[in-house]
Amino acid sequence: MLGGQAAAVHFQERDGQPAATMGLQRRRILHSLRSVQALRDNREQMARTNHNFTVGKVAMGPGAPFFFIAGPCVIESESHAMMIAERLAAVARELRVPLIFKASYDKANRSSLASFRGPGIKEGLRILGEIKEKFALPILTDVHDVAQVAPAAEVCDVIQIPAFLCRQTDLLVAAGKSGRAVNIKKGQFVSPWEMGNAVEKIASTGNHKIIVTERGASFGYQNLVVDMRSFPILHKLGYPVVFDVTHSVQLPGGEGKSSGGQPEFIEPLARAGAAAGASGLFTEVHDNPAKALSDGTNALPLERFRPLVERIVKIASLVREWEKP
Numbered sequence: 001m002l003g004g005q006a007a008a009v010h011f012q013e014r015d016g017q018p019a020a021t022m023g024l025q026r027r028r029i030l031h032s033l034r035s036v037q038a039l040r041d042n043r044e045q046m047a048r049t050n051h052n053f054t055v056g057k058v059a060m061g062p063g064a065p066f067f068f069i070a071g072p073c074v075i076e077s078e079s080h081a082m083m084i085a086e087r088l089a090a091v092a093r094e095l096r097v098p099l100i101f102k103a104s105y106d107k108a109n110r111s112s113l114a115s116f117r118g119p120g121i122k123e124g125l126r127i128l129g130e131i132k133e134k135f136a137l138p139i140l141t142d143v144h145d146v147a148q149v150a151p152a153a154e155v156c157d158v159i160q161i162p163a164f165l166c167r168q169t170d171l172l173v174a175a176g177k178s179g180r181a182v183n184i185k186k187g188q189f190v191s192p193w194e195m196g197n198a199v200e201k202i203a204s205t206g207n208h209k210i211i212v213t214e215r216g217a218s219f220g221y222q223n224l225v226v227d228m229r230s231f232p233i234l235h236k237l238g239y240p241v242v243f244d245v246t247h248s249v250q251l252p253g254g255e256g257k258s259s260g261g262q263p264e265f266i267e268p269l270a271r272a273g274a275a276a277g278a279s280g281l282f283t284e285v286h287d288n289p290a291k292a293l294s295d296g297t298n299a300l301p302l303e304r305f306r307p308l309v310e311r312i313v314k315i316a317s318l319v320r321e322w323e324k325p
Helices: 019-048 078-095 119-137 146-155 169-177 192-203 230-237 263-275 303-322
Strands: 053-055 058-060 067-071 100-104 139-142 157-160 181-185 210-214 243-245 281-286
Touching: 019 100, 019 230, 053 181, 058 067, 058 230, 067 078, 078 100, 078 119, 078 303, 100 119, 100 146, 119 146, 119 303, 146 157, 146 169, 157 169, 169 192, 181 192, 192 210, 192 243, 210 230, 230 243, 243 263, 243 303
Parallel strands: 067 100, 067 281, 100 139, 139 157, 157 181, 181 210, 210 243, 243 281
Antiparallel strands: 053 058
């Protein structure tokens, strides 16, 4: 029984085809049908299970406090990354909000070959390790191929799958096998309900420390739109749902050899995402967005991080009050 309808398969000997061959075909078809049904049963089970876990000291799952993932798009230098981390850690400590620091060691999908990519994996992970030790913050970074997963997992608490790679089976499975929490960015070309496939690939490894992040959907050329229905749909997968608000205001490739952005919409969208039930907020911040070496056009100015956090926490608290049984 699939999709509520019975499937009847009839086999006859045709054109002199041996019955044994027909029997083999029948067994293959039945095996395929059973596999499809098993996947559907597994997804239904996921929808009934809400997973709780921790990333460092940051609790995830139903009832957990609203959390923040923040940092620069890319490591521009050790001193710059340290400065950003120190400022963010101070805000998190003063406001008593959970924070995960994020930064990339290599931006492998820049618009132009000439664009700055970062210090590379070896130096980048060393810097992230220093930040983790000095400020006692969980660390998130993204990986772009299977070979990067193991070294990244030695340092980082969260392995992030970039939106463009959210369907790459080998990468998802390798991230799952690392034992670290995995944040999957929803591709701009993927519907919310399709993300169940990506989640299943990671969960198949036995790792249920999964975060799903909404970052907007392609809306014509060089534009993104956020469908707020995405948050309750993604929550049905049973995992925390994060809103990447700064990439959602990006205009991909809008500057020709780099992406543009509309940062004036960061706060309105962040408020809407929190109201729609997001578990956490992902923001890329920079002390001088106009001089940023990557994605400055859609970055949140560092001085605006604290007031944004203060407002979002109030909305998230109200939403959690409404959701109490």
